[in-house]
Amino acid sequence: MPETTLASHAIHRLEILGEDGDVDKALMPELSDERIVRMYEMMVLARSFDERAVTLQREGRLGTYPPILGQEAAQVGSASALLPCDWVVPSFREMGVHITLGYPIHRLFQYWGGDERGQRGPESLNILPICVAVGTQIPHGVGIAMAARYRRDPAVVCTYFGDGATSKGDFHEGLNMAGVFKLPAVFICQNNQWAISVPLKQQTAAATIAQKGVAYGIDGIQVDGNDIFAVYRATSDALAKARSGGGPTLIECLTYRIADHTTADDAGRYRTPDEVATWRRKDPLLRLERFMAGRGLWDDDVGRRVREEAVAEIDRAVLAMESAPQPEAEEMFTNTGATLSRRQIRQMEVI
Amino acid sequence: MAVMNMVQAINSALALEMALDDRVLLLGEDVGRDGGVFRVSEGLLERFGAERVIDTPLSESAIVGAAIGMAAYGLRPVAEIQFMGFTYAAMDQLFTHAARLRSRSRGRFTSPLVVRTPYGGGIKAPELHEESSEAIFCHMPGIKVVVPSGPYCAKGLLTAAIRDPDPVLFLEPTRLYRLIKEEVPESDYLVPMGKARVARQGGSVTVVSWGSMLDTVLKAVEGRDAEVIDLLTLSPFDVETVLASVARTGRVVIVHEAVLSCGLGAEIAATIAEEGILHLRAPIIRVAAPDVTMPMPRLEGRYLPDAARIGRAVDQLLEY
Ligand SMILES: Cc1ncc(C[n+]2csc(CCOP(=O)(O)OP(=O)(O)O)c2C)c(N)n1
Ligand SMILES: [Mg+2]
Numbered sequence: 001m002p003e004t005t006l007a008s009h010a011i012h013r014l015e016i017l018g019e020d021g022d023v024d025k026a027l028m029p030e031l032s033d034e035r036i037v038r039m040y041e042m043m044v045l046a047r048s049f050d051e052r053a054v055t056l057q058r059e060g061r062l063g064t065y066p067p068i069l070g071q072e073a074a075q076v077g078s079a080s081a082l083l084p085c086d087w088v089v090p091s092f093r094e095m096g097v098h099i100t101l102g103y104p105i106h107r108l109f110q111y112w113g114g115d116e117r118g119q120r121g122p123e124s125l126n127i128l129p130i131c132v133a134v135g136t137q138i139p140h141g142v143g144i145a146m147a148a149r150y151r152r153d154p155a156v157v158c159t160y161f162g163d164g165a166t167s168k169g170d171f172h173e174g175l176n177m178a179g180v181f182k183l184p185a186v187f188i189c190q191n192n193q194w195a196i197s198v199p200l201k202q203q204t205a206a207a208t209i210a211q212k213g214v215a216y217g218i219d220g221i222q223v224d225g226n227d228i229f230a231v232y233r234a235t236s237d238a239l240a241k242a243r244s245g246g247g248p249t250l251i252e253c254l255t256y257r258i259a260d261h262t263t264a265d266d267a268g269r270y271r272t273p274d275e276v277a278t279w280r281r282k283d284p285l286l287r288l289e290r291f292m293a294g295r296g297l298w299d300d301d302v303g304r305r306v307r308e309e310a311v312a313e314i315d316r317a318v319l320a321m322e323s324a325p326q327p328e329a330e331e332m333f334t335n336t337g338a339t340l341s342r343r344q345i346r347q348m349e350v351i
Numbered sequence: 352m353a354v355m356n357m358v359q360a361i362n363s364a365l366a367l368e369m370a371l372d373d374r375v376l377l378l379g380e381d382v383g384r385d386g387g388v389f390r391v392s393e394g395l396l397e398r399f400g401a402e403r404v405i406d407t408p409l410s411e412s413a414i415v416g417a418a419i420g421m422a423a424y425g426l427r428p429v430a431e432i433q434f435m436g437f438t439y440a441a442m443d444q445l446f447t448h449a450a451r452l453r454s455r456s457r458g459r460f461t462s463p464l465v466v467r468t469p470y471g472g473g474i475k476a477p478e479l480h481e482e483s484s485e486a487i488f489c490h491m492p493g494i495k496v497v498v499p500s501g502p503y504c505a506k507g508l509l510t511a512a513i514r515d516p517d518p519v520l521f522l523e524p525t526r527l528y529r530l531i532k533e534e535v536p537e538s539d540y541l542v543p544m545g546k547a548r549v550a551r552q553g554g555s556v557t558v559v560s561w562g563s564m565l566d567t568v569l570k571a572v573e574g575r576d577a578e579v580i581d582l583l584t585l586s587p588f589d590v591e592t593v594l595a596s597v598a599r600t601g602r603v604v605i606v607h608e609a610v611l612s613c614g615l616g617a618e619i620a621a622t623i624a625e626e627g628i629l630h631l632r633a634p635i636i637r638v639a640a641p642d643v644t645m646p647m648p649r650l651e652g653r654y655l656p657d658a659a660r661i662g663r664a665v666d667q668l669l670e671y
Contacts, residue, residue: 063475063476063477063647063648064475064476064477092477111647113649114475114477114647114648114649115647115649116478116646116647132436132477132478132479132480133436133437133439133440133479134409134437135409136440164408164409165409167408167409167410167413168409168410168411168412168440169410169412169413169440170440195380195409196380196381196385196388197381197383197384197385197406198380198381198406198407198408198409202406202408203408203409204408264388265388269384269385269386270384270385326649327649327650329650329653331646331650332641332643332644332646332650332653332654333641333643336642336643336644341642343611343612343642344641344642344643347611347641347642347643348641351641351653
């Protein structure tokens with residue numbers, strides 16, 4: 001008997017906004033000027049936050065911090081597509097998502113300043129705490145999707161993680177289950193091509209992350225992660241599909257970690273300045289500015305104003321963070337459980 | 352002899368064992384090109400090549416699981432887990448397999464591997480980067496747990512751990528990595544596992560501690576007639592050395608930075624109660640962290656036992 005082909009799979013890549021600021025009109029999502037300006041403002045705010053966080057860390061006012069520089073389009077673009085009923089399961093490098101969703105910025109500073117009170121978001125936001133243990137959050141997105149469907153809620157859950165996380169069992173177990181149950185879930189991989197010192201090629205032998213969905217019966221797509229419109233469009237499409245019962249999607253945002261892994265890392269030990277320079281030229285913010293300039297939405301004055309407003313907002317957040325009273329020792333005990341044991345109460349009294 | 356910190360001492364042990372024994376190889380996240388996030392394996396990729404210093408994908412379970420496979424094949428893998436908090440992701444492999452491969456195969460296969468991991472607090476690092484959960488591992492038969500408190504014993508113990516025929520969890524006190532410098536032989540030597548060290552002699556009270564707490568304990572007992580026992584191996588721990596000291600002092604303080612409840616201190620106290628209670632002249636005191644999740648940096652100073660607390664416990668017993 002001859003061998004037969006049972007299946008063959010194609011992986012698509014979506015690009016809309018070119019480096020020169022031109023867009024593919026056929027693919028361009030419908031976005032009003034106001035929304036585009038709003039997305040731009042969020043990117044600037046995210047970048048301003050990031051720059052400040054790095055500075056504060058250097059001054060000893062913040063703890064170890066993982067910069068998002070270069071990944072703003074992947075974060076702002078995807079978060080901009082969410083509805084208020086949707087849920088977000090973050091890893092630790094999505095501060096642009098938090099900021100777009102309106103997470104209080106001083107709380108982000110507070111968290112990275114080593115104070116867990118920053119992990120408590122407002123009731124209005126369905127966002128799980130920042131997750132440091134790589135990939136472990138992925139199955140939570142699966143469970144949230146199962147719960148939302150059980151409750152007949154329209155919510156879709158967006159789970160974020162990095163390229164390194166795709167090597168974890170939790171990624172494979174989570175995606176498999178999401179595929180089996182055809183869940184209302186979107187998995188967003190910010191493939192920034194590095195996991196500390198390990199380059200993508202040493203993380204996976206697969207040509208794309210997107211194709212990892214195939215094995216689990218999940219649609220996978222790669223988008224230009226530095227193209228805010230492609231990210232927005234892929235996320236909107238995946239959310240709409242999930243909301244209408246079409247099941248999960250894996251979106252690979254191919255981007256680049258311009259900065260060190262964290263403020264405790266020195267990327268110069270393992271990658272070349274040339275590589276970084278190549279990706280600096282693909283800056284997602286410059287690209288959006290070029291597009292907006294072509295549409296009459298941007299010039300130097302707009303850029304300066306948006307920037308100044310962002311910096312002022314960051315200033316206010318830093319002030320709020322630093323004027324908050326230091327946590328009391330009791331803070332360690334609260335939330336260990338709904339009630340404390342007698343031993344814990346005694347420990348709290350003497351500490 | 353050379354003056355080394357713990358990072359250098361561990362690096363030296365790894366390099367010597369790799370040079371002496373081609374069965375020894377390293378695997379883990381960022382251990383090669385980056386030399387490990389704490390630079391413990393710095394220079395080893397250049398010296399021994401990518402076949403023996405393996406930068407793995409980000410997969411704790413596969414790192415330990417693969418180490419088990421290598422060990423079953425006759426190699427002596429040394430796996431690094433980047434922080435103790437991430438050993439939780441490898442717990443299944445450690446407990447389900449490393450700990451019991453010898454037993455399950457009735458001795459046909461063994462897992463002579465070492466899992467090295469930095470542990471402990473006081474370094475102002477993010478969540479899960481300051482765990483001290485050694486007791487969990489001590490509870491699992493089939494795994495040995497070793498914790499050096501300085502460069503000299505780190506090198507000798509790691510050498511012993513690599514040469515040991517069974518799996519060893521090797522905990523490296525992160526806060527002490529570069530804090531303590533000691534004279535360390537440049538050649539290989541053993542500090543035997545299972546043997547505690549009397550870190551300071553004294554006659555009126557025994558303080559049992561290990562690893563990350565030891566330097567704090569030594570500061571705390573200054574000016575007091577206290578004997579300090581550095582356990583070095585937590586599982587199996589050196590009951591004889593502890594009991595011999597208790598027989599002379601009759602008073603015991605156990606200090607660990609892990610949480611109080613079901614910490615290793617409980618096992619030590621129970622053993623003393625069973626085998627040495629007639630020597631005791633006062634109740635045993637445990638100085639430990641409260642029963643809460645390791646807090647983030649802002650509160651870690653309130654969580655970790657400090658010299659003042661340890662000193663008060665010692666005084667309380669001396670006045671008893
Ligand atoms: C389970 C686990 N293992 C190891 C680490 C240490 N660590 C933190 S981030 C990181 C790399 C993560 O790479 P990736 O998933 O690509 O995310 P990125 O940092 O690039 O955003 C590692 C190894 C961790 N936090 N959690
Ligand atoms: Mg990455």
